[in-house]
Amino acid sequence: MTRALRFGLVAIAVAALITFPYWSAGWESSRFATTVLRDVLVFAIFALSLDLLIGRAGMPSLGHAAFFGAGAYAAGIASQRLGTDQLPITMGAAILVATALALIIGALVVRSEGIFFLMLTLALAQIVFAIAFQWTSVTGGSNGLSGVGRPVIGGLDLTAADRMYVLVAVVFIAVALLLSRIVGSPYGRALVGVRENERRMRALGYDTTRLRLSAFVLAGAIAGVAGALSAYSLRFVSAQDVGIATSVRGFVMVLIGGAGSLFGPVLGAAVVMYIERVLSSAIPVAETVLGLVFVAFVLLARQGIVGVGLAAWARVRR
Amino acid sequence: MGEGAALIEIRDLVRTFGGVRALDGVSIAVAAGERRAVIGPNGAGKTTLINVITGEIPPTAGVVRIAGEDVTMLRPWQRARKGLGRMYQRNELFPPLAARDNVALALAVKAGPYRPLERVPSTQPRAADALLERVGLAGREGIPARELSHGERRQLELAVALAQAPRVLLLDEPTAGMSPAETARITELIASLDRGLTMLIVEHDMDVVFRLADRIAVLHEGRVIADGPAADVRGDVRVNEVYLGKAVATA
Numbered sequence: 204m205t206r207a208l209r210f211g212l213v214a215i216a217v218a219a220l221i222t223f224p225y226w227s228a229g230w231e232s233s234r235f236a237t238t239v240l241r242d243v244l245v246f247a248i249f250a251l252s253l254d255l256l257i258g259r260a261g262m263p264s265l266g267h268a269a270f271f272g273a274g275a276y277a278a279g280i281a282s283q284r285l286g287t288d289q290l291p292i293t294m295g296a297a298i299l300v301a302t303a304l305a306l307i308i309g310a311l312v313v314r315s316e317g318i319f320f321l322m323l324t325l326a327l328a329q330i331v332f333a334i335a336f337q338w339t340s341v342t343g344g345s346n347g348l349s350g351v352g353r354p355v356i357g358g359l360d361l362t363a364a365d366r367m368y369v370l371v372a373v374v375f376i377a378v379a380l381l382l383s384r385i386v387g388s389p390y391g392r393a394l395v396g397v398r399e400n401e402r403r404m405r406a407l408g409y410d411t412t413r414l415r416l417s418a419f420v421l422a423g424a425i426a427g428v429a430g431a432l433s434a435y436s437l438r439f440v441s442a443q444d445v446g447i448a449t450s451v452r453g454f455v456m457v458l459i460g461g462a463g464s465l466f467g468p469v470l471g472a473a474v475v476m477y478i479e480r481v482l483s484s485a486i487p488v489a490e491t492v493l494g495l496v497f498v499a500f501v502l503l504a505r506q507g508i509v510g511v512g513l514a515a516w517a518r519v520r521r
Numbered sequence: 522m523g524e525g526a527a528l529i530e531i532r533d534l535v536r537t538f539g540g541v542r543a544l545d546g547v548s549i550a551v552a553a554g555e556r557r558a559v560i561g562p563n564g565a566g567k568t569t570l571i572n573v574i575t576g577e578i579p580p581t582a583g584v585v586r587i588a589g590e591d592v593t594m595l596r597p598w599q600r601a602r603k604g605l606g607r608m609y610q611r612n613e614l615f616p617p618l619a620a621r622d623n624v625a626l627a628l629a630v631k632a633g634p635y636r637p638l639e640r641v642p643s644t645q646p647r648a649a650d651a652l653l654e655r656v657g658l659a660g661r662e663g664i665p666a667r668e669l670s671h672g673e674r675r676q677l678e679l680a681v682a683l684a685q686a687p688r689v690l691l692l693d694e695p696t697a698g699m700s701p702a703e704t705a706r707i708t709e710l711i712a713s714l715d716r717g718l719t720m721l722i723v724e725h726d727m728d729v730v731f732r733l734a735d736r737i738a739v740l741h742e743g744r745v746i747a748d749g750p751a752a753d754v755r756g757d758v759r760v761n762e763v764y765l766g767k768a769v770a771t772a
Binding site: 391406410 | 575577581596597598601602606607609613614615616617618622625626628630631632633634635636637638639640641685704
């Protein structure tokens with residue numbers, strides 16, 4: 204496949220994704236598919252950000268929802284307290300708060316590894332959850348934060364569901380492009396070096412603690428963007444957005460799809476959301492199916508769907 | 522040798538592990554351009570010495586200087602940037618990455634990693650390939666490190682250390698686990714490196730030591746019992762008693 208042809212196909216796919224609500228309107232009058240696809244893309248951004256840690260830097264975080272939730276709350280609270288729905292302000296607040304939180308938590312966890320890193324991220328995220336759950340006057344506590352406004356950009360109102368979808372799709376494309384650029388850069392390669400042999404990286408002259416912290420903060424900021432988009436989309440923020448269930452959900456998406464690839468987390472988000480949102484209305488045990496799928500991948504195919512696909516493709520070509 | 526000319530200077534270095542003094546007041550100075558070997562029986566403290574020089578293990582007492590600068594409190598990555606390159610006794614590579622990418626990570630350190638939106642310079646793979654050719658790995662550039670033979674991985678380990686363009690190359694048993702043919706090959710390879718490159722070599726194989734080293738320091742139970750030109754150390758009675766004699770007897 205020539206480069207021009209590949210570029211053309213990707214451009215068509217991107218255009219089709221962004222304009223989905225408009226060309227699907229004829230056969231999809233209920234807008235159910237648009238809503239599900241929007242939420243898939245929100246969680247695809249979240250999973251992509253988590254994969255920067257798990258797949259690239261070798262930092263399996265079980266507390267990534269802290270930043271997703273922080274972004275969601277920050278966007279919602281900024282919108283309500285400042286009385287504006289301007290996207291640069293509410294999204295800016297989301298990124299700022301998620302980044303600051305990632306910097307604080309990151310500084311505490313990046314020197315630990317493996318199971319200790321896993322448990323520390325989980326424990327600190329649970330502290331954030333407890334704060335969100337109990338600080339009722341700001342977060343709404345167990346009732347959540349309702350009535351979050353949909354954003355506007357200057358005079359462009361994104362309140363309509365179709366426009367909201369387009370915003371999410373555009374941000375998803377931007378994040379995917381950014382991450383694809385990053386993983387091929389000297390920075391992305393250095394993260395892989397840290398994942399594969401931190402001792403050697405230090406001996407080469409890399410400040411690996413700072414590299415790990417930078418990846419943690421970058422991933423946290425992107426998760427904050429996903430959280431803000433979730434708050435806009437649902438017009439609601441729940442304490443569960445900060446909770447362990449959301450962290451685990453992201454983890455499952457990355458592992459089912461395939462860690463360390465850009466396509467894997469997106470695919471994983473689609474599979475998990477399909478089971479949760481579509482399959483669950485058809486069969487009553489959808490959550491059990493999701494659990495079994497996860498166990499199957501952990502036991503039989505740790506490289507996820509993408510890894511299985513690539514291995515099959517390599518066999519076919521041989 | 523005047524102390525002012527020392528590129529690596531360690532003074533009164535002590536390192537204890539529990540009640541064991543692995544290093545017990547070690548002082549060694551390595552001049553710029555010198556090839557210094559450190560020999561001694563197992564447990565003499567040789568690898569501990571290298572780990573203390575690189576900063577992977579903090580000393581209990583004593584000072585480490587690089588080009589006159591006290592680096593005792595610096596971290597390993599900071600010392601590496603002062604010019605320390607290291608070939609580990611047990612390979613420390615990036616197993617799934619191609620040999621070329623292993624070297625490229627070392628080449629990239631000078632420009633710094635915080636270039637998230639830049640592409641990898643097109644000159645980097647060529648520079649990596651040139652280094653791989655230099656260590657005898659031409660044609661193996663695209664092979665993941667984990668698929669190379671042990672001998673090839675040792676060559677790659679050397680290429681990675683050289684890619685840092687170090688001022689001092691610390692070689693921790695460069696021939697560890699190699700066949701006689703591989704040992705001969707890597708010994709000649711190291712011998713052929715730029716004479717201006719300062720080396721500190723820890724090695725058990727005395728043929729390798731006498732082929733490479735200008736001077737030899739002998740460690741025994743954490744202390745330096747001899748330190749001088751290779752020919753003098755070879756004839757030192759005490760050294761022969763505690764080490765060389767055993768080495769000859771067990772060879």
